[in-house]
Amino acid sequence: METKLLLDFSPIKGYRIGYAPVGKPYMSVICYQIDELLIDTGPANSRRALMGLLDPKTISRICLTHYHEDHAGNAAYLSKHHNIPVYGHALTAEILKKPVKLKPYEKYIWGNLETIDIHPLGDSVKTENYRFTLIHTPGHSDDHIVYWEKNQGWLFSGDMYLGSRIKYFRADESISQTIDSLKKITSLQFDKLFCGHNPKLEQPHEAIQRKIDHLENIIGNVQYLYTQGKSHKEILQELVRGRESWLVKIVSMGDVSYKNMVLSAIKDIEQKSSA
Ligand SMILES: [Fe+2]
Incomplete structure (x- = not known):
């Protein structure tokens, strides 16, 4: 069963997606689009749900919060098939250029994680209307970063909060x-805290x-x-x-x-x- 829900946080769009082979998905993930930027890509097994919500022609860049398969699972696909460059922390780039050995439960819940060459980010990312400061926030994973839009009061926090x-x-x-x-x-x-699973x-x-x-x-x-x-x-x-x-x-x-x-x-x- 697939979960697919468009969340309207105007001017931000949230794509909540999830998948389970049997029954209701245990967990879902939210990818956020701000201008032409997509923050995180969701898990590979929810690709169909993501592509049902997202128009890849409106995305010129993907930024990842961390390498986990439920956030980076569609990065390689979007890069290869829609020619969208992917960015993230230097550690995320280091991890994703080699195969990540997923545990059976990770594969079962989220699907595969393909290798990808991503571009390491500097201190900030700009879109047409906004500027995001990057902050390294290890703990959940060593490579974890959050994206802060100071003027708007937005924080895209990946898996830092959760609950x-x-x-x-x-x-x-x-x-x-x-x-x-x-x-x-x-x-x-x-x-506004735009968490990858549970926005506050x-x-x-x-x-x-x-x-x-x-x-x-x-x-x-x-x-x-x-x-x-x-x-x-x-x-x-x-x-x-x-x-x-x-x-x-x-x-x-x-x-x-x-x-x-x-x-x-x-x-x-x-x-x-x-x-
Ligand atoms: Fe995570």
Whole structure:
């Protein structure tokens, strides 16, 4: 089943797309068009849905927030078949020029991720009417960037926000880096947060602050048990119990879980104490 919805954020267009072989898509992604710029391209298995909403003739450039398959999945296709150049952080370019080995669940939920040569971006991107400042925001992934339109008060935040009380991390996410990047974002002036999955058009700073508080609370709980001399196993037992989304954990074969958030906090605390 396909999800395809045109979101009108005039003058911005949002293309919400998703796909599942059986039943309703578990998650959808939003690609944003501003003037002739497309931010993110959605997953490969939702290509038909994207092309049903997007007129590629109106796009002269694609900018990616990060390399993940649900954001960069149609970049190679749009570049090859519609001759649209793709841009992103230098790290995104580095990652996408080689094949990214997707886990079976990633392929199942989002489809393939083709290699592509993308152009590394400088500090800003201009369209006919707007100017976006790029801010490097690692944590969710090392290459993650957000696009800030200061005059309009827009922030295109990829996967930086997602939700105030997120319940899971991928295995390679860093909780401390995520908090640092979220704090970097809260220092910016904007009133509309164009998240790649969950836009926040009202009080976005408050929503981001709630996420920072939530993540700091997890680190605080881990720190408390760690200083009491509890083992990793005991910390995990105490903090993960009752909080895990087993469906997500099973489908992702353990790659996406609440446990990963706690493990990331343990890793950061140990790194800090050994420094
Ligand atoms: Fe992501």
